[in-house]
Amino acid sequence: MLQQADGEVLAIDKQEIETQVEVKSGETLALGGIFSRKNKSGRDSVPLLGDIPWLGQLFRHDGKEDERRELVVFITPRLVATE
Known part of the structure; x- marks a missing residue:
């Protein structure tokens, strides 16, 4: 849960992945494989008329x-030279 300055509480859906890789500066790394599936069903009807057999x-x-x-x-790390 995260609370904003105005007091509103937000729900945060958190998914994590952990790995160790070596890539060169400027190369792109793809982290994937987090799947989610949602099934919903419902009924909409005109009041009273929808209940008639x-x-x-x-x-x-x-x-x-x-x-x-x-x-x-997708993550693309880049080395930044410090002065």
């Missing part, structure tokens, strides 16, 4: 949603 099917909609995501993070 047989006829109610004309006034309602049953929905299903399947969402899949993959998180890939």
